[in-house]
Amino acid sequence: MNFDWRAAWDSVPRLLDGMLVALQATVLGYLIALVLGLVFALLRRSQQPWVRMPVAVVVEFIRSTPLLVQLFFLFFVLPTIGIEFSPLATGAIGLGVHYATYTSEVYRAGIDGVPPGQWEAATALNLSRRRTWTAVILPQAVPRVVPALANYVIAMFKDTPQLTAITVLEGLSVARSLGAETFRYLEPFTLVGIMYLTMALVMAWLARIVERRFGRVRAV
Amino acid sequence: MTETTSASSAPASSGGHEGNLITFDGVGKRFGDNVVLDNLSFGVRPGERVTLIGPSGSGKTTILRMLMTLTRPDSGTIQVGDDYLYHEERTGNLVPASEQHIRRVRRRITMVFQHFNLFPNMRVLRNVTEAPVHVLGLSKEEAEQRARELLDMVGLGEKLTAYPTQLSGGQQQRVAIARALAMRPDVLLLDEVTSALDPELAAGVLDVLRDIARTSDVTMLCVTHAMRFARDISHRVLMFDSGRIIEDAPPGEMFDAPRHERTRGFLQSVINET
Numbered sequence: 001m002n003f004d005w006r007a008a009w010d011s012v013p014r015l016l017d018g019m020l021v022a023l024q025a026t027v028l029g030y031l032i033a034l035v036l037g038l039v040f041a042l043l044r045r046s047q048q049p050w051v052r053m054p055v056a057v058v059v060e061f062i063r064s065t066p067l068l069v070q071l072f073f074l075f076f077v078l079p080t081i082g083i084e085f086s087p088l089a090t091g092a093i094g095l096g097v098h099y100a101t102y103t104s105e106v107y108r109a110g111i112d113g114v115p116p117g118q119w120e121a122a123t124a125l126n127l128s129r130r131r132t133w134t135a136v137i138l139p140q141a142v143p144r145v146v147p148a149l150a151n152y153v154i155a156m157f158k159d160t161p162q163l164t165a166i167t168v169l170e171g172l173s174v175a176r177s178l179g180a181e182t183f184r185y186l187e188p189f190t191l192v193g194i195m196y197l198t199m200a201l202v203m204a205w206l207a208r209i210v211e212r213r214f215g216r217v218r219a220v
Numbered sequence: 221m222t223e224t225t226s227a228s229s230a231p232a233s234s235g236g237h238e239g240n241l242i243t244f245d246g247v248g249k250r251f252g253d254n255v256v257l258d259n260l261s262f263g264v265r266p267g268e269r270v271t272l273i274g275p276s277g278s279g280k281t282t283i284l285r286m287l288m289t290l291t292r293p294d295s296g297t298i299q300v301g302d303d304y305l306y307h308e309e310r311t312g313n314l315v316p317a318s319e320q321h322i323r324r325v326r327r328r329i330t331m332v333f334q335h336f337n338l339f340p341n342m343r344v345l346r347n348v349t350e351a352p353v354h355v356l357g358l359s360k361e362e363a364e365q366r367a368r369e370l371l372d373m374v375g376l377g378e379k380l381t382a383y384p385t386q387l388s389g390g391q392q393q394r395v396a397i398a399r400a401l402a403m404r405p406d407v408l409l410l411d412e413v414t415s416a417l418d419p420e421l422a423a424g425v426l427d428v429l430r431d432i433a434r435t436s437d438v439t440m441l442c443v444t445h446a447m448r449f450a451r452d453i454s455h456r457v458l459m460f461d462s463g464r465i466i467e468d469a470p471p472g473e474m475f476d477a478p479r480h481e482r483t484r485g486f487l488q489s490v491i492n493e494t
C-alpha cells in the first residue's frame with residue numbers, strides 16, 4: 001500500500017475542521033478546569049468538615065473513574081433529567097470537570113508552598129480572610145503552579161479523541177469517517193497524527209512562553 | 221539616631237488589672253506533653269516597653285504569638301485593655317470569642333517577625349499601604365503619604381518601587397517595621413527581629429527601633445538577645461525560665477544586680493556568646 005498524496009490533500013480541509021473542534025473543546029475545557037480546580041482546592045481547605053469532606057469524596061471519585069465513563073454519564077444521563085447541551089459543550093464540561101480534579105491538586109501544592117510566615121504576617125496586619133487569599137496567598141501560589149498547570153493543556157488536548165464516543169466531530173472521528181468513505185485509512189490517520197503532533201508542539205511552545213511571563217516566583 | 225533612650229520616665233509598674241493595656245491571667249499552654257507556659261500572669265502598662273529574656277524554649281515566642289492570635293492558649297485569659305482577646309462577655313459569662321471579636325481586638329496589636337515576612341509579590345510601598353487601605357480603610361493617597369513618611373523614617377525612602385527580594389535583610393526588616401507602624405498599633409510585638417541579621421545590619425535596625433522608642437508612645441513587647449538594646453529601651457525586663465517569670469525588674473537592676481541565680485547564669489551565657 002502506497003501513500004496517496006492526492007487523497008491526503010483532499011482530506012485536509014475536513015480534518016482541519018475536526019482539529020478546530022478539538023481545539024475548541026480543549027480551550028473551553030481548560031478554562032473550566034482552571035476555575036473549578038481552584039474552587040475545589042479552596043473548598044478542600046475549608047475549616048468546615050461538612051464542606052471539606054464531600055468535596056474531597058467527589059474529587060477522589062472523579063479522579064478515580066475513567067473520563068469516558070464521565071462523558072457517557074453527562075451525555076446520556078443528564079438529558080434524562082432535562083439538562084441538555086450540545087455534544088461539544090458536553091465534552092468540554094466532561095474534560096473540564098475531570099481535569100479540575102488534577103488542577104485542584106496542583107493548586108493545593110502551590111498553596112501549601114506559600115510559607116506559613118505569609119499567613120502570619122497577614123494576621124499580624126489583620127487582613128481579612130478574603131484579602132489574605134486574593135492579595136497575599138494566591139498571587140504567590142499561582143506562579144509556582146503555572147508550569148504544572150500548563151502541562152495539563154497538552155494532556156487534555158490529547159484526550160479530546162475520547163469525545164468521539166459522544167458524537168463530537170473532532171479530528172479523529174473525521175479521520176475515521178474519511179477512511180470509511182474512501183476505504184483508505186493510511187492517509188487520514190497519518191495526517192491526523194501529524195496534526196495532533198503539530199498542535200501539541202505549538203501548545204508546548206505557548207506554555208513555555210506563559211511560564212516565562214507569569215511563572216516568576218519572587219520568594220524571600 | 222544612635223542616641224540611647226532614657227528609661228527613667230517609666231510608667232508605674234503594674235499591680236492588678238486596673239490600667240493595664242495587656243493582662244495575662246493564669247495562661248497555660250502545652251504542646252503535647254511539653255508544658256510551655258504554666259499559669260502565667262503578668263501585666264503591661266500603656267506606653268511601657270517590656271523586654272522578655274530567658275533561655276531557648278522558655279516560652280517567649282509563644283507569649284508574643286498568643287497575643288498576635290497565632291497560637292491559642294489552653295487556659296486562662298488574655299486582655300487587651302478591657303477586652304478579652306479570646307473571649308467575649310455575654311450575659312455575664314465568658315464565652316469563646318467569634319472571629320469578628322478577635323479581629324476587632326487584634327486591631328490594636330501588630331508584630332514584627334524574625335524573618336521579616338514581607339509580601340514578596342508586592343513592592344515596598346504596597347507592602348506598607350496594603351493593610352492601611354484594606355483594614356483601616358484609608359484612601360490610597362493617604363496611605364501612600366503615610367507609607368512614604370514611615371519609609372523615610374526607616375531610611376528607605378529611595379526603595380519604594382523595589383521588591384523585597386531586591387533588598388538586604390536589614391532593609392527588609394526596616395520595611396517590616398514601617399509596615400507594622402503604618403497600622404498605628406497600640407502594641408508592637410518584636411520577636412528577635414535582628415537575630416537573622418549580620419551585626420552591621422542588625423545595628424541599623426536597632427537604631428530605628430531606638431528612635432521609635434524615643435519618639436512614640438507605642439507599647440512594646442520585645443524578645444531579644446541584644447542586651448545593650450534591651451537595657452537602652454526597656455522600662456522593665458522579664459526573665460523567663462520554663463514558662464514562668466522568675467524575675468521582673470527594671471533593666472538596671474536586672475542586668476547589674478540580678479537577684480536570681482538562674483538570671484545570673486543566663487546573662488553570663490549571653491555575654492559569653494556575643
Ligand SMILES: Nc1ncnc2c1ncn2[C@@H]1O[C@H](COP(=O)(O)OP(=O)(O)OP(=O)(O)O)[C@@H](O)[C@H]1O
Binds near residue numbers: 276
Ligand atoms: N508549634 C509547636 N509545636 C510543638 N512545640 C512547640 C511549638 N511551638 C513551640 N513549641 C515548643 O514550645 C517551647 C517554647 O517555645 P518558644 O518558641 O516559645 O521558646 P522561646 O523562648 O521563644 O525560645 P527561643 O529563644 O529559642 O526562640 C519549646 O520547647 C518549643 O519546642
Ligand SMILES: [Mg+2]
Binds near residue numbers: 280
Ligand atoms: Mg523564640
